[in-house]
Amino acid sequence: MKKALVLLFMFASLQLWGWEREPIWPKKKMPDAQPGLIAAMTSEADAAGFKADKHRIPYLEWFEAPAAEVDNDVCMILISGGGYDCTCDMRLIDLWHRELTALGFQCVNFVYRTPRPEGLPIYQIAWEDGQRAVRMVRSEAAKRGFDPEKIGVISMSAGSHLGLLLAANSQTPAYQPIDKLDQMPCHINWGILNAPAYVTTDSEAGTKATRDGYGTDVTLSSAFLFDEKTCPLSLHHGGLDPYSPNGSTLVYKKLRKMGIPAELHLYPNKKHGAYGLERGVEFMRQMGFLGELEPEVKLKDRFTSDADRAVYAKEDLWPEGKMPCAQEHQCKPYIEWHIPAELKTDAIQIIYSGGGYYNNNPDGMEVAPARRYLNAKGMAVVTLKYRTPRPEGLAKHTTAWQDLQRAIRVVRSEAASRGLNPDKIGIMGSSAGGHLTLMGVTSSRHSAYRKVDDIDKLPCNVQWGIAIYPAYVLSDGFDQHNTTKGNDDDLYMAPEFSFDLDTAPLLMIHGDADKWSVMGSVRVWERMRAMGIQCELHTLALRQHCFQRYASPGTGSYTWLDRIGEYLEKTIGLKQ
DSSP states (O other): HHHHHHHHHHHHHHHHHHHHEEESSOTTOTTTTTTTBBOOBBBHTTTOOOOOOGGGSSSEEEEOOOOOTTTSSSSEEEEEEEEETBBOOOEEEEEEEEHHHTTTTEEEEEEBSSSOOOSTTTTHHHHHHHHHHHHHHHTTTTHHTTTTTTTTEEEETTTHHHHHHHOOOTTSSOOOOEEEEEEEESSSEEEEEESSSSSSSSTTSSSSSSSOOOOOOOOBBOOOOOOTTOEEEEEEEEEOSSSTTTHHHHHHHHHHTTTOOEEEETTTTSSSSSOHHHHHHHHHHHTTBBSSOOOOEEHHHOOOOOEEEEEEEEEESOTTTTTTTTTTTTOOOOOEEEEEESSSOOOEEEEEESSSTTTTTTTTTTTHHHHHHHHHOOOOEEEEEEESSSSSOTTTTHHHHHHHHHHHHHHHHGGGGGTTTTTTEEEEEHHHHHHHHHHHOOOOOOSSSOOSSSSGGGOOOOSSSEEEHHHHOOOOSSSOOOOTTTTTTOOBBTOOOOOOOOOOOOOEEEETTTTSOOOHHHHHHHHHHEEEEEEEEEEETTOOTTTTEEEEETSTTTTTHHHHHHHHHHHOOOOO
């Protein structure tokens, strides 16, 4: 029995600490050696009997090889954070090791020297260790069975600052070569960076962002060079992180200007932490690092049934003869109620499509699947057919905006009679409909028309919005796709977005390669955060407009409706 317990303890230790430790520097050849620096995870350094002199050299800790049936020839370097004062993310290292090994990755924990060195930038020694570690990992690819050009990193906080250095600065030597190993390249092929710290100039000295990452003179730290080997990244950040999420938006902008595929995942009301590992896995799958993608599936083929709908009702929006700015060439606007048999929330989601303000379809792929998805979860949905094509002699969105404001008021007026809450209304649209959503969310105090009856005495503000690849947001694309990809720094947002005092939180999902630029969504997120409004944003690498029409299982373009479900769970308590 005693022997069995000893073996069990040894197995648990191996599971926690990996199977093989390998120092990355030869003895007496480690650059910038300083007394007091150690290389040990905090749990080990804090343990009784820890001897610092035995833990001076940084190391790789190789975990077990993945099972043959899932092995995908890829290696992931796991990098802990700890403010460059320690390496303290034992739970994350354990989580990443377990989850990624099961997906077929060879995982290796990289433990660099801490605390911060004297007389050098806070990251310098860790960067030296990091470049050496990548070279060593690459040198062992054949031995350990992975592709030397399929090496990624996953990291947290200061570890993500280091991960960004490895991603963006591989062509600049961090140290002078000491042996043949240093002839090997030290670039990585992609990274998943959680809550990268010290990225903006108001925090690059190693503090929290002293101005929260804002200011015309707050920029990306000059520590990051973004050379020709800079790799694709998935950036994950909490909206309340004092190590500012604006650092992640700035990195994302830089990658876009360089034409490098990337993802940005921003989580509302989250503090410093690692969020969305599943999104990182989807990113890697979309990029091809988990092997060949499965065939794409048509979205409308996945959501075909209205079986969960118990009540259907259609009604005109406007009283006869009172529709403002009526034009004969436009379609007649209306709403449709879709209420499930078993309501699990008293909230209401209004949904409508895009179509460039030339047409719109409440039964198309931008509306019907989401309607059915939410009905199946017990949520009432109202679909809107707004007036198209574009009105003559008016701004392209004018009559659609009138119809949206009227639809919100009509829904509010009937909510209580249908067992629903008139103060729990959200709106959702795609493309031009996403533009319309941004108007509905940010500009409800700006009347789109004069009152026609008592219903118009009701407010038309909403409690949340969901904008899917909103178009026409930035000044290089107010009436077309974005001519500069939305990347120019001097672009401004559409003037119809008032950002008034009733502005509501948003969820935005956008393809990174969309001609109707994803930067419109990023700019809106930044503006909302500056107002103190927490929004959620997900961008999808390699994906264009209508990213969801056809999508491969296991990618963000396939699971996008779940982002809506999760958002509504947090916003209104919708059960998942």
